[in-house]
Amino acid sequence: MNESIRLTVDGRVVSGQKGQTILEVARNAGLDIPTLCHHPRISRTGACRICLVRVNGTALKTACTEPAADGMNVVSEDAELASVRRSILEMLLAEGHHNCLFCDANGDCEFQDLCHRYGIEEPRQPLPGRRRTTDTTSSKGLRRNEDRCVLCGRCVKACGEVQMLGVWDFTGRGDRTELTADCGGPVGESSCALCGTCAQLCPTGALTLQPVNGTAPTWETRKQTSVCIYCGVGCQIDFHTDSKGRLLYANGNENGPNNGHLCVKGRFGFDFVQHPERIRTPLVRRDGKLVEASWEEALDYAAARLSEIKAANGPDSIAGLASAKVTNEENYLFQKFMRTGVGTNNVDHCARL
Amino acid sequence: MLTTADIRKVVESYGTAREHLMLVLRDLQAMSGDNHLSTEVLKGVAQEMRLPESIVAGFVGFYSMFSVRPRARHVIRVCKSGPCHVVGASTIFRILSERFGLQPGTATPDGEFFLEACECLGVCSVAPAMMVDYDLHGNLTEERLVSILDGYRGKAASTGEQCGEETAGKAIVVNAPYPRRLLARVGHIDPTSIDSGIAAGNYSALKTVLSGMTPDQVVALVKESGLRGRGGAGFPAGVKWSFVDRKAPRRFVVCNADEGEPGTFKDRVLMEEDPHSVIEGMAICGFAIGATLGYIYVRGEYRRSIVRLEEAIRQARQRGWLGDRIQGTDFSFDLLIKEGGGAYVCGEETSLINSMEGRRGYPRFKPPFPGVAGFKNLPSNVNNVETFANVPIIVQHGAREYRSIGTANSFGPKLYCMAGHLRNPGLIEAPMGTTLVQLIETCGGLKEGSSFQFAQIGGSAGAIVGPADLELGMDFDQPLKKGLTLGSGSILVCDQSVCIVDFLRNVLSFFRHESCGQCVPCRVGTRQLYQLMDRIASGSGTPEDVEAMTTTAQIMKKASFCALGQSPIVPLQTALARFRDKLLDHCNPAHPCPVCSTGRGASKPLTAH
Numbered sequence: 012m013n014e015s016i017r018l019t020v021d022g023r024v025v026s027g028q029k030g031q032t033i034l035e036v037a038r039n040a041g042l043d044i045p046t047l048c049h050h051p052r053i054s055r056t057g058a059c060r061i062c063l064v065r066v067n068g069t070a071l072k073t074a075c076t077e078p079a080a081d082g083m084n085v086v087s088e089d090a091e092l093a094s095v096r097r098s099i100l101e102m103l104l105a106e107g108h109h110n111c112l113f114c115d116a117n118g119d120c121e122f123q124d125l126c127h128r129y130g131i132e133e134p135r136q137p138l139p140g141r142r143r144t145t146d147t148t149s150s151k152g153l154r155r156n157e158d159r160c161v162l163c164g165r166c167v168k169a170c171g172e173v174q175m176l177g178v179w180d181f182t183g184r185g186d187r188t189e190l191t192a193d194c195g196g197p198v199g200e201s202s203c204a205l206c207g208t209c210a211q212l213c214p215t216g217a218l219t220l221q222p223v224n225g226t227a228p229t230w231e232t233r234k235q236t237s238v239c240i241y242c243g244v245g246c247q248i249d250f251h252t253d254s255k256g257r258l259l260y261a262n263g264n265e266n267g268p269n270n271g272h273l274c275v276k277g278r279f280g281f282d283f284v285q286h287p288e289r290i291r292t293p294l295v296r297r298d299g300k301l302v303e304a305s306w307e308e309a310l311d312y313a314a315a316r317l318s319e320i321k322a323a324n325g326p327d328s329i330a331g332l333a334s335a336k337v338t339n340e341e342n343y344l345f346q347k348f349m350r351t352g353v354g355t356n357n358v359d360h361c362a363r364l
Numbered sequence: 365m366l367t368t369a370d371i372r373k374v375v376e377s378y379g380t381a382r383e384h385l386m387l388v389l390r391d392l393q394a395m396s397g398d399n400h401l402s403t404e405v406l407k408g409v410a411q412e413m414r415l416p417e418s419i420v421a422g423f424v425g426f427y428s429m430f431s432v433r434p435r436a437r438h439v440i441r442v443c444k445s446g447p448c449h450v451v452g453a454s455t456i457f458r459i460l461s462e463r464f465g466l467q468p469g470t471a472t473p474d475g476e477f478f479l480e481a482c483e484c485l486g487v488c489s490v491a492p493a494m495m496v497d498y499d500l501h502g503n504l505t506e507e508r509l510v511s512i513l514d515g516y517r518g519k520a521a522s523t524g525e526q527c528g529e530e531t532a533g534k535a536i537v538v539n540a541p542y543p544r545r546l547l548a549r550v551g552h553i554d555p556t557s558i559d560s561g562i563a564a565g566n567y568s569a570l571k572t573v574l575s576g577m578t579p580d581q582v583v584a585l586v587k588e589s590g591l592r593g594r595g596g597a598g599f600p601a602g603v604k605w606s607f608v609d610r611k612a613p614r615r616f617v618v619c620n621a622d623e624g625e626p627g628t629f630k631d632r633v634l635m636e637e638d639p640h641s642v643i644e645g646m647a648i649c650g651f652a653i654g655a656t657l658g659y660i661y662v663r664g665e666y667r668r669s670i671v672r673l674e675e676a677i678r679q680a681r682q683r684g685w686l687g688d689r690i691q692g693t694d695f696s697f698d699l700l701i702k703e704g705g706g707a708y709v710c711g712e713e714t715s716l717i718n719s720m721e722g723r724r725g726y727p728r729f730k731p732p733f734p735g736v737a738g739f740k741n742l743p744s745n746v747n748n749v750e751t752f753a754n755v756p757i758i759v760q761h762g763a764r765e766y767r768s769i770g771t772a773n774s775f776g777p778k779l780y781c782m783a784g785h786l787r788n789p790g791l792i793e794a795p796m797g798t799t800l801v802q803l804i805e806t807c808g809g810l811k812e813g814s815s816f817q818f819a820q821i822g823g824s825a826g827a828i829v830g831p832a833d834l835e836l837g838m839d840f841d842q843p844l845k846k847g848l849t850l851g852s853g854s855i856l857v858c859d860q861s862v863c864i865v866d867f868l869r870n871v872l873s874f875f876r877h878e879s880c881g882q883c884v885p886c887r888v889g890t891r892q893l894y895q896l897m898d899r900i901a902s903g904s905g906t907p908e909d910v911e912a913m914t915t916t917a918q919i920m921k922k923a924s925f926c927a928l929g930q931s932p933i934v935p936l937q938t939a940l941a942r943f944r945d946k947l948l949d950h951c952n953p954a955h956p957c958p959v960c961s962t963g964r965g966a967s968k969p970l971t972a973h
């Protein structure tokens with residue numbers, strides 16, 4: 012199966028495997044071919060036509076779908092290809108309604124990047140606007156502004172192939188094509204599981220995430236990769252923070268064990284981290300009221316009380332319940348403490364579903 | 365109101381597999397009483413078929429025969445495609461507006477009729493035409509229109525079992541001075557009786573194949589005959605058969621009976637009048653490629669074709685020409701019918717396969733070709749109806765005789781669909797390569813008072829040719845030399861009353877309506893082209909708009925996903941080559957065009973043929 016092949020891309024000999032597309036081979040070799048509807052995590056689409064390349068001198072083929080073949084000669088861009096790409100971008104610009112000034116994706120938009128790259132100005136052939144659905148409030152997780160949609164289908168496949176729910180599909184036909192969530196109606200009333208995958212894969216500002224702790228211009232945010240605290244999968248999360256370090260939104264890290272995917276908890280469940288009501292010091296109950304205490308004080312108090320209870324009622328009068336948000340090692344130590352320190356097998360863990 | 369039990373019953377009658385979505389929804393829409401599918405019904409179907417709701421909604425949204433808004437008891441679909449347009453489709457709309465108060469997209473207040481504009485219904489030789497429920501009515505005049513509609517009042521919608529007014533094949537086959545092979549039985553047999561067909565030669569070729577030929581020999585024979593696909597592209601059929609992957613556990617024969625190209629009605633006549641010829645051709649193909657199951661994908665509007673094919677298949681099974689161990693041999697082959705839902709693009713073979721699987725009719729990228737991964741991802745050989753109908757002829761007469769018909773590299777007989785301002789429009793069987801002028805003369809020339817202005821060859825995607833091209837041989841290769849294609853073999857003849865700008869606007873509105881919307885150049889380009897041509901037609905265009913159209917159509921040609929988006933350049937460029945001045949004249953507001961400015965097309969008195 013793993014038959015290796017060699018082809019020429021822009022004069023460079025590159026090698027790949029049979030079954031790979033031109034795009035895959037070129038990208039592995041560090042060569043850049045522009046794309047829009049392509050995403051490595053979903054099946055091949057070939058709809059936007061941005062990635063058209065010249066194969067063996069004449070034929071224009073979409074690099075994202077065309078199988079690479081031994082001896083192929085690929086040109087990733089020439090004057091004609093650039094003009095085709097410009098026309099496609101102009102068409103998309105004319106079809107939608109793009110005002111980057113108030114778009115959530117401004118500065119982090121594949122469509123905007125391509126328009127910059129190809130120097131797109133106001134479209135020469137404007138089309139009378141046909142406004143599509145805008146719904147930024149119905150869902151707790153998603154913001155939808157289809158006027159910015161390029162109908163690439165990444166969200167449809169994100170939900171259908173990655174999250175396996177199929178909330179989105181296209182409806183209508185031709186220039187009347189638009190998205191539908193379930194049978195139509197607000198996405199907030201749909202069967203959406205709020206995983207946010209569609210928004211993460213959307214190349215534009217058509218589908219974006221509801222802000223968790225506020226927003227900031229994309230160019231002022233910083234990305235920090237961390238591991239999700241919720242369950243044993245250990246998804247890697249890219250947290251985006253603003254200049255003050257505020258956690259704004261989370262995306263799955265495309266290289267993590269989760270391949271970029273997140274569930275609703277990992278995606279949105281971090282508001283507690285910087286919440287003003289988050290407990291930051293140990294609390295000890297005094298006169299029936301919980302008051303802040305130092306670690307030393309709290310630990311001493313707990314140790315004293317546990318010893319008293321154990322002496323009075325025996326070790327089995329004490330039980331320990333550990334959290335799934337701590338590490339394996341910490342959980343190990345906790346049960347060790349319960350069994351050898353306290354002397355009971357009454358120990359359990361909350362991730363017991 | 366349809367109940368959950370109703371929905372369940374319909375789903376159970378077909379099965380829960382996604383491929384049955386089309387028929388399930390078709391039946392439920394018919395049961396609604398006002399021809400629509402409510403959100404509750406869509407949700408119910410999704411639940412019963414265990415599909416995401418979005419898939420059901422997206423499917424319904426793709427096919428124009430479905431509606432999610434209530435319509436009326438009877439749906440009137442008036443054809444607005446080229447051949448009907450040039451003989452006065454707009455007059456039909458005007459009459460419906462004046463006499464019934466109907467505009468497209470509206471219903472009569474009594475809930476009796478809902479009006480829609482639709483694309484070609486495949487009865488172009490009796491244009492202007494309309495479909496009421498599933499009944500086709502051609503040769504419309506004001507009196508006929510009114511009396512036909514009156515006949516539907518208070519009646520239940522026709523379910524298609526009775527197909528209404530006969531626009532029978534007999535009537536529309538033109539008397540031609542050429543031998544009839546494809547149409548040999550048409551008009552001479554009873555298409556609802558297999559005995560009548562067998563007596564006239566049906567199944568004798570299959571018999572020959574089963575009594576001693578090997579599959580490889582059949583493929584070799586078809587290759588040797590030089591038969592090229594009649595669906596439009598002219599790909600050698602035998603070569604296609606030999607490409608079908610034989611390693612897969614199963615493979616399918618698929619017959620493309622979507623016939624959506626405006627001006628084309630040949631496949632319908634074959635299916636309605638000689639259904640066994642298609643069945644026989646498919647069975648021979650099944651034998652050749654080692655398939656035991658075939659599908660005929662018939663456009664949903666062709667109700668009578670479907671009914672007659674169903675009956676023919678039933679009788680063929682009964683007589684042992686389909687089913688297990690055909691005529692006692694080791695060869696088993698059966699056929700099933702799939703229906704379309706009103707989408708021209710589903711004639712594109714990969715889009716057709718998606719539609720067969722219960723998906724939106726988006727074309728698939730190739731490779732893989734259907735011969736490797738088609739229906740249900742199994743190898744599928746897709747051919748046109750007329751292609752299959754040629755196969756028994758080849759088996760019967762041999763490759764050599766077959767090659768003696770037609771011209772170099774375009775062998776065999778061809779069905780030409782003649783429409784427009786002709787004295788006797790209809791279907792002609794003639795050898796490949798018959799010239800345009802011969803075909804026109806076979807139809808008795810142009811109508812009284814008409815003189816030839818131009819013709820469009822091969823449907824909406826076809827080229828515009830002028831008087832200088834009349835000697836052109838209508839085969840695959842000669843038109844190519846002039847940058848034209850034969851396409852489906854339809855020829856629309858237009859007289860002096862047709863304005864080329866209005867005509868092109870009509871063609872471009874077809875593409876706009878039928879673009880699947882998957883790829884950017886076609887989705888946006890078809891809209892831009894229509895907008896520009898409409899502007900020119902309405903007198904506010906500029907010479908730059910004319911150039912902009914060419915530029916857009918050229919980008920579409922280079923970058924579109926499938927041949928639909930690649931084709932508008934053909935009519936546009938060929939028309940510009942002959943009529944550039946007319947387009948530029950329209951850009952001068954001082955010269956309003958009498959045809960274009962009176963709304964959509966020539967509004968003229970209607971006279972029956």
Ligand SMILES: Cc1cc2nc3c(=O)[nH]c(=O)nc-3n(C[C@H](O)[C@H](O)[C@H](O)COP(=O)(O)O)c2cc1C
Nearest residue numbers: 593594595620622623624711712713747748751927
């Ligand atoms: C937009 C579009 C519409 C088409 N419609 C039809 C059709 O209605 N009938 C048909 O046989 N082929 C149609 N074709 C051609 C098919 O894709 C395919 O080439 C054909 O069915 C192959 O059969 P053949 O080799 O026997 O011609 C269409 C192609 C395109 C791009």
Ligand code: SF4
Nearest residue numbers: 170203204206207209
């Ligand atoms: S958030 Fe997740 S479940 Fe909801 S629509 Fe997007 S991909 Fe589907």
Ligand code: SF4
Nearest residue numbers: 160161163164166213
């Ligand atoms: S919403 Fe985004 S991902 Fe979905 S089709 Fe539109 S642009 Fe593509």
Ligand code: SF4
Nearest residue numbers: 880881883886926929
């Ligand atoms: S060219 Fe048109 S019909 Fe074909 S895939 Fe693109 S949008 Fe669809």
Ligand code: FES
Nearest residue numbers: 057059060062075
């Ligand atoms: S990225 Fe290849 S067609 Fe869209």
Ligand code: FES
Nearest residue numbers: 443448484485488
């Ligand atoms: S029936 Fe109207 S154009 Fe064919």
